[in-house]
Amino acid sequence: MTVYLDHNATTPVRPEAAEAVAAALTVTGNPSSVHGAGRRARALVEDAREQVAALVGARAEDVIFTSGGTEANNLALINVAEGPIFASAVEHVSVLDGADNVTRIPVDDDGIVDLGALDRLLKDALMKVGAGRALVSVMLANNETGVIQPVRKVAELAAEHDAVFHCDAVQAAGKQDIDFPSLGVHMMTLSAHKIGGPPGVGALIVAPGHQATAAIRGGGQERSRRGGTENISGIAGFGRAAEAATADIEHLRGLASLRDRMEDEIAAAVPGVRIFARGRDRLPTTSCLTMPGVSSETQVMAFDLDGIAVSAGAACSSGKVSPSHVLAAMGADEDEIKSAIRVSLGWTTTAEDIEKFTAAWTRLHARVGGGSLAA
Amino acid sequence: MSATTEKHELPHTIQNRKAPIYLDYQATTPTDPRVVEKMLPYFSEQFGNPHSRSHFYGWEAEDAVEIARESVASIIGANPKEVIFTSGATESNNLALKGVANFYKDKKNHIITVVTEHKCVLDSCRHLEQEGFEVTYMPVKANGLIDLDQLRETITDNTAIVSVMGVNNEIGVIQPLKEIGAICREKGAFFHTDCAQAVGKIPLDVEEMNIDLMSISGHKVYGPMGIGALYVRRRPRVRLVPMINGGGQERGMRSGTLPTPLCVGLGEACAIAEKEMGAENERLRRLRDRMYQSIVGRLPEVYLNGDLDQRIPGNLNISFAFVEGEGLMMGIKDLAVSSGSACTSASLEPSYVLRALGVNEELAHTSLRIGFGRFTTEEEVDEAVELIIHEVERLREMSPLWEMHNEGIDISSIEWAEH
Numbered sequence: 001m002t003v004y005l006d007h008n009a010t011t012p013v014r015p016e017a018a019e020a021v022a023a024a025l026t027v028t029g030n031p032s033s034v035h036g037a038g039r040r041a042r043a044l045v046e047d048a049r050e051q052v053a054a055l056v057g058a059r060a061e062d063v064i065f066t067s068g069g070t071e072a073n074n075l076a077l078i079n080v081a082e083g084p085i086f087a088s089a090v091e092h093v094s095v096l097d098g099a100d101n102v103t104r105i106p107v108d109d110d111g112i113v114d115l116g117a118l119d120r121l122l123k124d125a126l127m128k129v130g131a132g133r134a135l136v137s138v139m140l141a142n143n144e145t146g147v148i149q150p151v152r153k154v155a156e157l158a159a160e161h162d163a164v165f166h167c168d169a170v171q172a173a174g175k176q177d178i179d180f181p182s183l184g185v186h187m188m189t190l191s192a193h194k195i196g197g198p199p200g201v202g203a204l205i206v207a208p209g210h211q212a213t214a215a216i217r218g219g220g221q222e223r224s225r226r227g228g229t230e231n232i233s234g235i236a237g238f239g240r241a242a243e244a245a246t247a248d249i250e251h252l253r254g255l256a257s258l259r260d261r262m263e264d265e266i267a268a269a270v271p272g273v274r275i276f277a278r279g280r281d282r283l284p285t286t287s288c289l290t291m292p293g294v295s296s297e298t299q300v301m302a303f304d305l306d307g308i309a310v311s312a313g314a315a316c317s318s319g320k321v322s323p324s325h326v327l328a329a330m331g332a333d334e335d336e337i338k339s340a341i342r343v344s345l346g347w348t349t350t351a352e353d354i355e356k357f358t359a360a361w362t363r364l365h366a367r368v369g370g371g372s373l374a375a
Numbered sequence: 376m377s378a379t380t381e382k383h384e385l386p387h388t389i390q391n392r393k394a395p396i397y398l399d400y401q402a403t404t405p406t407d408p409r410v411v412e413k414m415l416p417y418f419s420e421q422f423g424n425p426h427s428r429s430h431f432y433g434w435e436a437e438d439a440v441e442i443a444r445e446s447v448a449s450i451i452g453a454n455p456k457e458v459i460f461t462s463g464a465t466e467s468n469n470l471a472l473k474g475v476a477n478f479y480k481d482k483k484n485h486i487i488t489v490v491t492e493h494k495c496v497l498d499s500c501r502h503l504e505q506e507g508f509e510v511t512y513m514p515v516k517a518n519g520l521i522d523l524d525q526l527r528e529t530i531t532d533n534t535a536i537v538s539v540m541g542v543n544n545e546i547g548v549i550q551p552l553k554e555i556g557a558i559c560r561e562k563g564a565f566f567h568t569d570c571a572q573a574v575g576k577i578p579l580d581v582e583e584m585n586i587d588l589m590s591i592s593g594h595k596v597y598g599p600m601g602i603g604a605l606y607v608r609r610r611p612r613v614r615l616v617p618m619i620n621g622g623g624q625e626r627g628m629r630s631g632t633l634p635t636p637l638c639v640g641l642g643e644a645c646a647i648a649e650k651e652m653g654a655e656n657e658r659l660r661r662l663r664d665r666m667y668q669s670i671v672g673r674l675p676e677v678y679l680n681g682d683l684d685q686r687i688p689g690n691l692n693i694s695f696a697f698v699e700g701e702g703l704m705m706g707i708k709d710l711a712v713s714s715g716s717a718c719t720s721a722s723l724e725p726s727y728v729l730r731a732l733g734v735n736e737e738l739a740h741t742s743l744r745i746g747f748g749r750f751t752t753e754e755e756v757d758e759a760v761e762l763i764i765h766e767v768e769r770l771r772e773m774s775p776l777w778e779m780h781n782e783g784i785d786i787s788s789i790e791w792a793e794h
Contacts, residue, residue, distance in 0.1 A: 002431065002432075004432065006424070006427060006429075006430065006432070006433075009423075009424040009426075009427045009433070010422060010423065010424035010427075010632065011422075012419065012422040013418045013419055013422055015419075017418075018415075018418045018419050021418055022411070022415060022418075025406045025411045025414070025599060026405075026406070026408075026411065028397055028403065028404070028405035028406075029402075029403060029711070030399070030402035030403040030594075032402075033399060033402045033403075033711070033713055034704075034713075035395065035399065035708070035710075035711040035712070035713070036395050036708070036711060037395065037397055037399065037711045038399075038402070038711070041403075066462075067461075067462030067463075067466070067601065067619075067631060067634075068462075068631045068632060068634075069631075069632075070619055070621055070622055070630050070631035070632070071462070071619050071631055073621065074618075074619050074620060074621065092621065093621040093622050093623075093630075094619075094620065094621030094622055094630060094631070095621065096621065097620040097621040097622075097630075098620055098621050099620075193424075193632065193634075198418055198634065198636060198637075199424075199632055199633070199634035199635060199636070199637070200462065200601050200602065200633075200634025200636075200637045201601065201634075215469075215618060215619075216462075216465055216466050216469050216495075216618070217465075217469060217495060217498040217499055217502055218465050218468065218469065218493065218494045218495020218496065218497070218498035218499060219465055219494050219495055219498075220494075227465045227469070227494075227495055227498065228462060228463045228464075228465030228466060228495070229403065229463060229465070229594060229600055230600065230601075231462065231463075231599075231600045231601020231602075231637075232600050232601075233406075233599055233600065233601070234600075234601045234634070234637070237418075297429075300429035300430065301429075303430075304429065304430045304431060308430075309427075309429070309430035309431065309432050309433075310429065310430070311427060311429045311430070312429055
């Protein structure tokens with residue numbers, strides 16, 4: 001059996017969610033149609049809306065279903081096309097490239113957003129006459145390192161400067177408790193396929209009273225905030241996955257002990273290893289680490305031959321291997337960036353998986369480690 | 376009196392029916408079980424992210440996506456590299472219109488579309504108008520088709536894109552795509568066509584028809600909801616400003632993780648449709664004609680909306696004079712049909728498509744859109760015919776207007792005087 005340790009790229013669909021998807025695929029009916037078939041489809045969508053809302057303690061009517069996290073992040077950003085946008089330098093590319101005018105907020109060596117810098121950026125923005133309301137976008141947890149951002153403090157700063165606050169919670173959802181109403185967030189992004197739901201569906205949660213403008217228009221669906229016939233099977237699977245993920249949070253939290261043991265063993269064996277943001281509050285399921293002298297590509301290929309799936313960073317890209325903007329923003333040096341891989345655990349991960357990985361890592365290091373990365 | 380009651384009694388088989396007969400194939404089609412079967416493994420064992428380049432799971436998913444892309448390309452005569460996946464035809468239409476308009480805005484800022492287009496095309500155009508683009512909304516003839524000479528005259532040197540749908544979602548009429556494509560090519564404007572209702576229903580060939588951009592929907596072709604595609608011509612190249620950014624998937628035109636199972640579903644749906652379209656169209660034409668002949672043969676004052684010949688076989692749109700529209704819909708609730716497009720079916724406004732054909736308000740209010748498809752049987756058609764005729768006769772019997780009409784009074788003149 002292959003060991004899958006790339007859950008941050010996508011995690012297998014949970015059986016409950018797969019069942020909901022399969023059942024919904026046999027339902028015929030456009031949720032906008034008024035006849036019985038349409039109303040049955042509508043009921044599937046509305047039940048799922050409540051389940052997804054419950055995952056983050058939001059109200060069902062605040063959930064806008066989208067085609068995924070990327071669309072939801074884009075949708076959040078176009079809401080303030082007028083004002084400046086400040087996003088942490090370690091955001092997902094769908095935030096950083098989600099609008100033309102994104103200014104990056106610097107982060108520290110562990111990838112934590114620099115609150116002082118954000119404060120200055122917001123103050124400067126307020127001084128500019130007619131600049132429009134600013135938007136701050138800071139993720140709850142990073143997809144490459146798993147580091148958790150001080151979202152409440154960011155929310156306070158945003159509120160102080162009357163800025164809109166968007167939080168990408170794609171990687172954090174289902175791995176830690178999230179209470180949308182008390183976070184001080186105006187908009188939050190979720191993705192189904194990162195919590196054990198199907199790909200092709202996500203959501204933007206919009207706080208009561210906050211206006212959301214549609215990017216995809218026509219048809220009036222999602223209360224005119226997102227046009228297009230709803231992806232019923234995807235939405236039904238998302239809802240069921242949200243419910244299953246909520247019930248499984250303790251289990252995922254517990255995976256931290258496997259992750260920590262793996263990191264301890266590797267760090268003890270090879271002192272030169274850098275484990276990013278190791279001392280900080282991180283997702284229980286993510287580890288980003290270097291193998292000194294061995295390129296990321298060599299590592300992922302070698303692990304693949306060993307039957308272990310890991311990644312050299314974020315999965316999304318047009319195919320070219322570009323150095324991680326996340327690690328670069330953290331001030332990591334070139335050798336570290338070139339030799340880093342991401343190991344991400346999930347609901348199917350076992351202790352045996354991690355033992356296999358640790359052993360394979362150690363073997364690979366013994367064979368090719370310590371060399372030079374110079375091309 | 377008892378004789379009348381008896382006349383309107385329905386066969387018990389119909390009265391006792393539990394599930395309504397689904398005749399709303401233009402709103403959505405059932406996902407074909409063969410499609411579902413192909414999709415399911417990609418929700419479980421083969422769950423990889425198709426953009427993961429470092430392991431087997433990713434490659435396996437990517438292969439599945441590319442095979443699906445080939446099937447989608449094949450049914451429209453395109454190269455797979457010209458097909459990008461989207462979340463559905465609404466997104467495709469938004470992307471085609473806004474994307475092209477914004478990319479070429481420094482050179483050209485005129486857009487041509489048609490008043491009977493789908494809401495998402497019209498809404499995108501209205502949005503572009505607000506941004507300063509000039510939009511011409513072309514009328515249609517009484518049969519629902521556009522006037523080609525008028526199109527030729529409307530295109531100017533300033534026209535960036537012409538958007539005309541392949542098949543109308545309410546009346547099923549087929550626009551002359553090949554002729555439109557030739558005119559657009561000759562005049563130097565890009566040709567976009569919303570083919571959500573056309574793919575798998577009529578033969579499509581982007582080369583022969585000179586189509587530059589085409590929107591495709593999954594759930595209108597027996598595939599799943601939540602997936603669609605946009606064909607974007609490569610030679611001569613059509614460029615567009617993406618709407619969803621970050622990640623650079625789909626050659627930068629549409630970012631976001633591709634939903635492998637949904638892509639596989641659309642691909643399989645297209646492969647089945649391409650193979651079965653010919654025979655299926657003949658079967659549907661027989662069913663459609665059977666229903667139409669029965670209704671017009673047995674009910675007077677019935678009007679077909681839209682051209683009968685230039686029409687897909689899976690659609691009828693009929694207005695029943697002297698019948699109250701809402702009453703009719705209530706009376707035939709054992710049939711899942713609609714009075715217009717699904718998007719607007721909750722509103723009581725008469726269809727803007729029918730109004731554009733010059734159908735008067737009363738008749739527009741009493742129209743039924745009846746959609747036939749792959750799983751429609753002859754028995755269902757026969758039952759539906761009986762239900763509709765039964766209900767129309769019942770409602771007319773209660774209608775004073777019908778009585779006056781039968782006495783030879785010109786209703787329209789009375790209505791006119793009241794205004």
